[in-house]
């Protein structure tokens with residue numbers, strides 16, 4: 001299998017798979033150091049207010065306890081300075097643990113116990129006693145939205161709603177068919193399998209090797225150095241294996257702060273790992289209320305789109321995502337008005353969770369589009385095809401590619417959409433009502449600046465180095481494939497060294513940009529290797545490659561040869577040997593093309609088709625079939641790519657039907673902070689899912705033609721499920737998740 005010649009497009013199994021499935025791959029909290037200390041956080045049990053007193057005497061006296069930290073004895077090595085922020089920070093003042101006596105949210109860490117064993121730290125934490133002065137909690141988005149505001153500082157320019165165009169109000173009033181509806185989506189909580197954990201191994205010279213669960217080793221590195229004022233060369237952050245993340249690991253978490261703080265203070269190695277419960281107090285997908293006003297003419301042409309979203313944030317930061325701009329570019333429409341506001345809540349700052357903004361925005365947009373299609377009396381897929389748009393109308397930019405029409409065609413065919421009858425409640429399977437729904441998804445296809453080093457040895461072995469992370473997405477595997485492809489090798493000859501802050505610069509793994517960015521950097525590194533080999537070869541006497549250009553070259557059987565005539569060439573061992581070298585290295589660098597961006601923009605697209613079956617008497621819903629058709633440029637590895645889409649679809653199912661943080665709004669506390677009560681799809685909830693990748697050529701999205709697909713899989717799934725439920729029952733659900741009690 002590894003001997004496939006053409007490695008692009010080959011479904012290579014993950015090269016890190018055996019390490020993970022045999023428990024061999026070490027995760028951040030699995031590193032050991034003799035004499036290591038263990039930390040356990042203690043967290044607030046009110047949602048808002050201040051600490052009046054905190055008594056740690058009993059905890060300190062507990063056998064094995066070394067030290068208890070609170071805001072009263074926080075080491076002054078730790079800064080709370082706003083001058084320094086992490087790579088993915090949002091406007092506001094980031095949580096600096098133990099900074100002062102203020103409580104900003106339920107579950108805020110307010111003490112850290114350090115002990116000789118994990119058990120001692122955990123048990124001692126139970127002995128801490130706190131007296132609070134509590135303020136009123138504000139956690140209900142449907143109440144707090146009354147005090148919504150336009151964020152004074154944008155997280156990113158691109159997240160600001162684009163300017164209105166045409167006359168959205170007038171066109172709405174004049175149109176014969178319209179929908180004005182409000183959609184509510186409850187907050188969701190990240191639960192990757194691996195808990196957040198950090199192990200700080202302290203060297204004798206004070207050098208810190210920090211194993212951190214993060215989506216960006218260099219972001220964590222810079223955070224540690226920025227907060228604790230450490231010299232960059234005295235800290236190395238490693239995230240060789242990451243047990244899932246999808247946005248939760250973009251920003252540094254409090255366990256990293258705690259582990260480094262204690263290690264510096266006590267001059268020992270320290271590990272701090274979170275509990276599953278603590279995971280619910282972190283970054284979360286914010287609850288959102290959205291109002292859609294959409295209108296169409298009698299032929300089903302979209303005449304007006306207004307989309308207003310209010311999203312929860314914390315008291316201390318203005319977290320923002322792009323929720324509404326999709327509504328101005330998903331379909332052809334000349335009258336558009338978009339607005340986006342935040343509402344303060346006494347909850348932790350929300351964070352990115354798979355397709356942040358789009359997953360939320362498309363819930364509302366794609367539900368409203370379905371509602372409007374029904375108003376007009378058109379098949380919902382036909383309505384979408386009718387309003388197909390071939391450019392980005394928000395910014396008047398050309399699209400580098402858009403094979404969404406192929407997604408519609410191929411997805412519908414595979415699903416059997418043509419057999420659908422339009423009338424709600426008209427399809428049955430024995431005792432079950434059957435509903436078929438569809439939705440469209442869009443996500444951005446971006447490139448982030450990235451570097452990679454590629455080293456080629458005479459025997460054909462290759463080493464690829466980059467700081468890049470693999471959060472389970474397949475980075476190791478696809479980087480091996482790209483290097484192998486470019487240097488005429490098989491992927492099993494490639495060692496991929498990633499997840500290390502000392503490696504060439506890479507952004508956090510997020511935004512679905514890693515394959516396109518790091519992949520292109522590896523390809524650029526391979527080109528540098530070939531260029532160096534060629535110049536070395538041309539210095540040799542009677543070189544058969546004397547007049548050759550690098551574009552004419554290929555590497556075959558460890559020889560640098562002319563692509564068209566591989567008799568003409570030299571063994572790599574001879575090229576290196578005659579120049580006294582034992583290997584050759586290429587340093588690849590890529591960055592987005594700013595000139596191109598003035599004219600072109602790239603998105604990935606999807607069409608989702610969902611079948612639900614609902615027991616006619618009991619109302620029990622089951623999603624029995626999903627077809628997700630994806631256009632994401634070149635697919636390097638159909639196996640890992642399919643896994644991404646499957647994962648996204650399953651997360652979308654959770655968003656549609658199960659996942660919600662349940663807050664007791666009287667106390668402002670999260671009540672279902674465990675995996676028994678926070679429901680996610682179980683195996684029985686996930687039935688037939690089919691993934692289709694349609695052909696899409698794109699020579700501008702990235703140098704390797706890849707668009708990235710970590711996020712697109714979730715976008716639109718929630719709405720497609722809601723639309724299918726409407727088709728089955730005739731009842732429109734606008735409050736997500738659509739749990740069984742709402743259907744009955």
Ligand code: MOS
Nearest residue numbers: 246247354510511
């Ligand atoms: Mo992604 S939500 O940028 O990990």
